[in-house]
Amino acid sequence: MSLRFYREGDSLLHRLNPVVKLIAFSTLMIAPALFLNPVVPAIFLVLALLLGWGLGGLMPTKVLRALAPFLLLAAGLALFNTLFYGGPRAHLLAHLGPFKIWREALAVGTSIGLRLLCFASYSALFVWTTMPSQLAASLIQQVRLPYQLAYAILAAYRFLPILQAELENIRAAHRVRGAYAERGLLAQWEHWRRYGVPLLANGIRQAERLAIAMDARGFGALPTRTHYVQSRLTTHDFLFLASSLLTVVAILLTLASLGLLQGLLAGPAESLVGGSP
Amino acid sequence: MSEAVRLTALSFRYADGERWALHDVNLTVHPGETLLVLGPSGSGKSTLALCLNGLIPHMIDGEMQGEVHIDGQSTLTLHHAQLCQKVGMVFQDPEAQMVMPRVDEEIAFGLENLAIAPSEMPERITAALSAVGLLEQRQAWVSTLSGGQKQRLALAAILALHPSLFVFDEPTANLDPAATQAFFETVQRLRAGLNVTTILIEHDLDAALPLVDRVAALNETGTVIAEGTPQQVFANQRDELTRQGIWLPAVCRLAQALNDAGQPLAAFPLSVPEAETALRPLVTTVLDQELPPLPAPPISHGETAIDLDEVDFAYPGGLSILQRVDFHVRRGSFCALAGANGSGKTTLARHMVGLLRPRRGRVRILGRDVRHLNAQELARQVGYVFQNPEHQFVSERVADELAYSLRKRWGEAEARRRVEWLLHTFDLERYANANPFALSQGQKRRLSVATMVALEQPILVLDEPTFGQDQRNLSSLMTLLKALHATGVTILLITHNMELIAEYAEEVAVMHEGQIIYHGPTRALFNRPALLQQANLNLPPLAELGQRLGLPTLITVTDWVKWLTDSRKSERPSYASQPRAPA
Numbered sequence: 023m024s025l026r027f028y029r030e031g032d033s034l035l036h037r038l039n040p041v042v043k044l045i046a047f048s049t050l051m052i053a054p055a056l057f058l059n060p061v062v063p064a065i066f067l068v069l070a071l072l073l074g075w076g077l078g079g080l081m082p083t084k085v086l087r088a089l090a091p092f093l094l095l096a097a098g099l100a101l102f103n104t105l106f107y108g109g110p111r112a113h114l115l116a117h118l119g120p121f122k123i124w125r126e127a128l129a130v131g132t133s134i135g136l137r138l139l140c141f142a143s144y145s146a147l148f149v150w151t152t153m154p155s156q157l158a159a160s161l162i163q164q165v166r167l168p169y170q171l172a173y174a175i176l177a178a179y180r181f182l183p184i185l186q187a188e189l190e191n192i193r194a195a196h197r198v199r200g201a202y203a204e205r206g207l208l209a210q211w212e213h214w215r216r217y218g219v220p221l222l223a224n225g226i227r228q229a230e231r232l233a234i235a236m237d238a239r240g241f242g243a244l245p246t247r248t249h250y251v252q253s254r255l256t257t258h259d260f261l262f263l264a265s266s267l268l269t270v271v272a273i274l275l276t277l278a279s280l281g282l283l284q285g286l287l288a289g290p291a292e293s294l295v296g297g298s299p
Numbered sequence: 300m301s302e303a304v305r306l307t308a309l310s311f312r313y314a315d316g317e318r319w320a321l322h323d324v325n326l327t328v329h330p331g332e333t334l335l336v337l338g339p340s341g342s343g344k345s346t347l348a349l350c351l352n353g354l355i356p357h358m359i360d361g362e363m364q365g366e367v368h369i370d371g372q373s374t375l376t377l378h379h380a381q382l383c384q385k386v387g388m389v390f391q392d393p394e395a396q397m398v399m400p401r402v403d404e405e406i407a408f409g410l411e412n413l414a415i416a417p418s419e420m421p422e423r424i425t426a427a428l429s430a431v432g433l434l435e436q437r438q439a440w441v442s443t444l445s446g447g448q449k450q451r452l453a454l455a456a457i458l459a460l461h462p463s464l465f466v467f468d469e470p471t472a473n474l475d476p477a478a479t480q481a482f483f484e485t486v487q488r489l490r491a492g493l494n495v496t497t498i499l500i501e502h503d504l505d506a507a508l509p510l511v512d513r514v515a516a517l518n519e520t521g522t523v524i525a526e527g528t529p530q531q532v533f534a535n536q537r538d539e540l541t542r543q544g545i546w547l548p549a550v551c552r553l554a555q556a557l558n559d560a561g562q563p564l565a566a567f568p569l570s571v572p573e574a575e576t577a578l579r580p581l582v583t584t585v586l587d588q589e590l591p592p593l594p595a596p597p598i599s600h601g602e603t604a605i606d607l608d609e610v611d612f613a614y615p616g617g618l619s620i621l622q623r624v625d626f627h628v629r630r631g632s633f634c635a636l637a638g639a640n641g642s643g644k645t646t647l648a649r650h651m652v653g654l655l656r657p658r659r660g661r662v663r664i665l666g667r668d669v670r671h672l673n674a675q676e677l678a679r680q681v682g683y684v685f686q687n688p689e690h691q692f693v694s695e696r697v698a699d700e701l702a703y704s705l706r707k708r709w710g711e712a713e714a715r716r717r718v719e720w721l722l723h724t725f726d727l728e729r730y731a732n733a734n735p736f737a738l739s740q741g742q743k744r745r746l747s748v749a750t751m752v753a754l755e756q757p758i759l760v761l762d763e764p765t766f767g768q769d770q771r772n773l774s775s776l777m778t779l780l781k782a783l784h785a786t787g788v789t790i791l792l793i794t795h796n797m798e799l800i801a802e803y804a805e806e807v808a809v810m811h812e813g814q815i816i817y818h819g820p821t822r823a824l825f826n827r828p829a830l831l832q833q834a835n836l837n838l839p840p841l842a843e844l845g846q847r848l849g850l851p852t853l854i855t856v857t858d859w860v861k862w863l864t865d866s867r868k869s870e871r872p873s874y875a876s877q878p879r880a881p882a
Contacts, residue, residue, distance in 0.1 A: 028400075155404050177398065183442070184394055194654050195690035198683045199704060199750065200675055220689045223736055231395035234349070237358050238390075239398075239456065240383035240412035248414050250407030 027149040034258065035078035035147065040157040041164050042259040043148060046266035051144040053270045055137050060129055061282055063136035065273055070143040078151050085143060092142040100135030104128050154179050160253035169247060177232060185225060192220050301371040303464060303496035304328040304351065308365035310521075311346055311355055320346040321521040323365070330463075333490070333497040333510050335529075338517035339544045340740055340769040344500045346521070348468045350374070351498060353382035370463060380413055387457025391469040393449035397441045402433065405441055406456045413460065427459035431485050446640055447478025451485055458489070465497040471506065472767070475639045475795045477835035479506050486510060502769065504548045505798075505840045508569060518543050534567035544771030549798060549840035549856075550574040556856045560864050571840050575847045581863060582848050603666075604630040604758050604789040605651055610660035612646055620646045622813045623660070628791055630665075630757075633784045635800040635821070636793045638810030639835035644793045647810065648760050651791075652683045664758065679708070682751030684761040688743040692735040697727055697746060700735050704753045717753065725749040725779070741772030748779060758789045765796055777803055798839040801825070801854040809834045826851050 035043065050070070054063040074080040086093065105118075107127030116123045158176045161167040196216065236242075277283050309324040321343040328334045338344050349355045353374040356363040367374040369385055377385075390396045399405040406424045415423070428434045431451040436444065444452060450470050457465070465486070471479040483506055490497060490510070501507040514532040516525040516539075524543065525536040532540070533551045540547060547555065550568045554577070557564055562581070568574035605628040612621040620643050628634050638644050649655045650662050653669050662669045664680050672680070685691055694700050701721050705714035722728045725745045730738060735746055744764060752759060761780075765773055781803065784790050792804065800807055800821060807824050809817040811834045817824055824831070825842040838846065845853040853859050 153400065155400050173398070176400075180397075180400065191685065191687070192690045194649065195685045196693060197654060197674065198652050198678065198685075199691055199693055200678050200707065216693050219736065220692060223689060224687070228392075228395050231390065231392055232398070234354060234358075235388075235390055235396035236398055237354055237379075238352055238383060238388045239409040239460075240380055241398075241408075243378070243380035243383055243412055244414050246414060247411045248417050248420075250404060250411055250417060250420050252417070 028153055029080075029150045031079055031151065033077060033079040033151065034262075035074070035151040037258070038151075038262055039160050039164065039253060039255050039259045040152045041160045042255065042263050043152065044157075046263050047144045047148050049270055050266060051141055053274065054140050057283065058130060058133055059283070060132040060136055062274075062277065063133060063140045065277075067136055067140050067143060069269070069273075070140065070147060074143075074147050078147060080147070080150065085146065089139070089142050089146060092139060096135040096138045096142075099138055100131040102131070103134050104131030107131065155251055156253060159249060159251040163249060163253040164255065170242060173236075173241070177229075181225070181228070184228065185221065188224055189217065189221055192217050302327045302368070303330040303332070303370060304334075304498065305368040306347075306350070306365070307368070309347075309350060309367060310364040311343075311350060312362045313346075314360035314362075316361065319521055320361075321350070321517075324517075324521070324523055326515055326523065326526065328496055328498065328513075330496055331490075331494045332512045333499060335504075335507060335511040335514045336498060336500045336517065337502075337504075337514065337540070337545050339519055339771055342517040342519055343521035344517060345468055347517070348388065348466050348498070348500060351464070351466050352386035352388055353377060353379065357382070383409070384413055384460050385462055386464045386466060387460060387462035388466045388468065389450065389453045389457065389470045391472045393446050393453070393473060396453050397449060400440060400442070402428070402436050402439050402441060402444070402452060405452060406459050409456055409460050423459045427455040430458055430489060431455040445478065447474050447481055450474065450478070450482055454482075454485065454489075463495060465495055465499075467497070467499045467501070469500055469502060471501065471503055473640075475835050476506075476797060476837040477639065477832075479503060480837065483507060483510060502546070504546065508548055516540055516543070516545055529569050530567065533569060544769065544774075546770035550844065553841060553844075553856050553859055556860045557863065560860050562860075562863055571843050571847065574844050578844070578848060582850065602630045603627045604632075604664070605791065606661075606663040606666075607647070607650065607657075608661045608663075610647075610650060610657040610662060612650070612655060612658055620813050621650075621657075624813070624815055626808060626815055626818065628789060630789055631784075631787055633780075633790045633803060633805045634792070635804035635807040636791060636810065637795050637797070637800060637807060637834070637836055639795075642810040642834070643813040644810050645762055648683070648762055648791065648793055651758075651760055652681050653677050654683075675707070678704075678756075679754050680756060681758045681760060682748075682754070682756040684747050684751050684759070684764050686763045686766050688747035689736060691747050691750065695734050696731070697733050697735055697738070698722065698731040700746060700750060701753055704750055708754055721749045721753055726775070740767050741769070741775065744768055744772060744776055745779070748776070752783060752788070757787070758791070759783065760791045760793075762793045763795075764792070765794055765799065773799075795836060797837060797842075801839045801842060809836065822852050822854055825854055 050066060054066040071082040071085060074085050075082050104123065104127045105121050107124060107130055109126060109130065111124040111126045113125035114122055115125050115128065154176055158172040161172045161175075162169045274283065304327065306324050306326045309321055310319050311321045312319045324347065326334070336344055336347060346355065349359060350363070350367050351369070355361065356375070357379050369377065369382070374382060397405055398408050403424050406427055407420050410420050410423060424437070425434065428437055431454050433448060433451055433455060436448065441449065441452065471482050474482065486497070487510055489495070497510070499507060499510070508529060511529055513527060514525070514529050515523055516532065518524045524539055525532045533547055537547055537551065537555055548569060550571060550573070553574065554564050554567050564577040565580070566573070566577050568577045605626070607624050607626040610621055610624045611619065613619040624647060626647065636644050636648070646655060650657060651664065653672070653674060664672065664677065669677060692700060694703055698718050701718045702714050705717050709717065722731055725748070727742060727746060727749065730742060735743065738746065748761070748764070764776060768776060777799065780790055780792070794800065804821050806819060807817070807821045808815050809824065809830065816834065817827065817830055825838055828838065831837060839854065841856065841859060842854040845851050850862070853862055
């Protein structure tokens with residue numbers, strides 16, 4: 023069991039400059055979050071699946087399956103926000119036991135759930151198609167990030183699976199000792215604190231060892247270093263970035279012209295759910 | 300030509316240290332030589348390594364006295380970049396010295412740091428990888444390599460910098476016997492071609508010794524107590540080494556024991572072939588002395604403590620780890636479980652405490668199916684000691700750590716009484732109020748065993764408990780286990796330390812790719828060389844000696860001494876008249 027995110031491939035998404043990909047995907051991810059309206063995130067979610075399929079060679083069904091935990095979480099969020107919606111309401115759709123389902127509530131709930139999925143799918147596309155070392159290389163070579171910082175990010179990434187394995191071991195060890203989580207907030211806190219001490223102790227020790235090993239191989243010895251992995255910007259990168267930004271603008275303008283962006287940043291678009299009152 | 304390395308009156312104290320980690324160390328190493336550095340834990344061996352590549356004093360805070368010269372230049376005047384290029388280090392933990400995700404990038408990392416031109420890199424990477432036999436893995440992910448491959452990759456990574464001095468800090472501590480051997484063979488091959496100087500810190504003397512020209516031993520206060528050729532150190536200063544808790548190579552221990560038994564060898568041996576030569580005259584004169592017989596396989600229908608019947612296991616969506624494992628451990632036996640890293644030993648053992656559930660098959664503890672036992676009932680039957688003792692600690696005081704398990708079973712007063720008793724038995728009385736995390740490696744290990752026998756569990760499973768333990772701690776751990784075994788506790792010891800198995804285990808099971816490929820008496824296993832090789836295991840040195848001399852059932856020092864002294868008692872006239880070999 024390991025948290026190895028990158029999936030081998032040679033698609034256009036794989037070959038894009040990681041920083042360009044990061045900017046483009048961030049835009050695609052953040053744009054729908056600005057509208058409390060379920061249509062916008064739904065469109066961008068479909069776009070993510072198409073993007074992964076067309077340019078990344080990732081089957082939409084596979085992407086959705088990999089995102090299953092997020093699907094569940096998104097459904098939960100949507101339901102919770104629908105049931106406990108506290109904003110202005112006008113249109114009652116149905117009764118669900120003690121709950122009243124308002125049209126406005128349903129729109130907000132669905133929107134929140136879909137936004138989460140949007141976030142998850144663009145993030146997944148990014149990590150699946152980006153080699154961490156290439157991300158570090160382009161952060162250093164294009165963004166001019168100090169290389170110490172870029173390598174710290176890389177090291178953190180590499181430590182994730184190690185820490186995960188460590189946590190699993192500690193949990194197993196505590197189970198053998200009969201140290202179970204008891205009920206109650208205090209007991210829960212105590213339980214996690216017990217995990218935390220060995221995890222932190224070992225984490226710090228490992229990090230120190232890694233730092234020494236890096237120093238021993240000359241990390242930071244010279245003011246500049248050379249680059250084995252060359253990170254470049256190609257016309258592909260510019261084209262991709264430009265078309266991503268254009269797509270965002272085009273989608274939003276189309277929606278606006280169709281009158282679907284009313285209540286921008288604030289309320290649900292009335293015409294979306296349930297038709298006329 | 301001057302010395303490759305010269306340490307002059309070198310002392311070092313860490314910024315947060317109360318005492319000197321190294322004290323007045325004087326050593327010289329000549330070009331092309333290999334120096335083996337020995338010492339108990341806390342003797343400053345790793346500190347010495349860090350002084351050699353200049354991380355002390357350049358990067359690590361503390362007070363340094365004296366000087367270190369590499370190729371005639373003081374580390375104080377050399378730049379960090381020069382030192383990293385000259386001195387290549389391989390550390391103990393494979394996980395904590397890999398930086399990059401892929402094999403070729405890992406080697407490039409050092410080259411980039413020293414600003415080597417990118418055009419030069421592919422060639423250097425190829426050369427380094429082929430030197431350690433990893434060329435095929437060039438594009439592989441580091442995380443998919445085995446521990447042994449990772450250590451060879453670490454070696455390739457420093458090789459690419461063309462160093463003149465190798466410093467190895469227990470590079471094989473995490474490796475199984477076959478990977479250990481592969482590592483040293485690689486070093487041996489490299490050394491022959493490169494004329495590189497090597498300083499090796501290592502506890503596995505028998506694997507390392509063929510490489511070694513000279514030996515230096517440090518004591519607990521970081522002072523050199525013995526130095527010279529292996530012959531000088533192990534033969535002439537062995538009493539001092541033993542006093543410091545430093546283990547001698549197996550054949551040296553045998554020679555010493557024969558000496559003590561009044562049967563001195565003509566020449567003090569350092570290797571199995573040398574021991575063979577020294578023993579052959581003795582052996583040929585007494586060859587009709589009866590050998591201990593090969594034991595019969597243990598009776599399988601006796602009362603069993605642990606039963607696994609046709610157990611299959613795979614992680615969800617993962618490869619199959621256990622395949623139809625049948626494994627039965629008799630009550631009261633001392634059984635070892637050996638096998639290569641990744642062969643499924645830990646997975647198997649975790650089924651015995653209910654941490655893992657079989658996908659198919661049945662696990663019984665003292666006849667009861669673990670599915671019908673709740674966690675608490677199971678915990679009272681089986682103690683399980685993890686490789687890293689820290690993982691098991693749940694409180695901030697040693698005494699609380701012990702009381703934690705006891706209070707659930709006995710009342711406060713009884714628990715307190717038992718805590719006192721456990722502290723005494725496990726030699727932890729002075730640390731009752733200490734934080735478990737602040738203990739030494741040996742104390743942590745003893746505490747973790749104490750917590751697992753506190754409930755008087757009749758079965759104790761230990762998962763590589765010897766990890767990170769120096770010889771003295773190892774001996775005290777094994778003495779404890781032997782004492783527990785004598786009180787009737789069934790012990791299952793997971794280890795690939797073959798000497799330990801020879802010395803302590805009555806029976807041994809060998810795992811290979813998720814299956815038990817051998818389960819039987821320890822002595823009989825050592826007569827199956829092909830099987831050992833298949834499982835990445837090796838013969839312990841004294842068993843190898845026995846094979847070479849046609850005495851395959853002699854596997855420990857005790858076996859050898861007993862056999863040779865018994866033969867003396869039944870002295871024949873021909874033996875009495877035999878002239879002693881000249882000393």
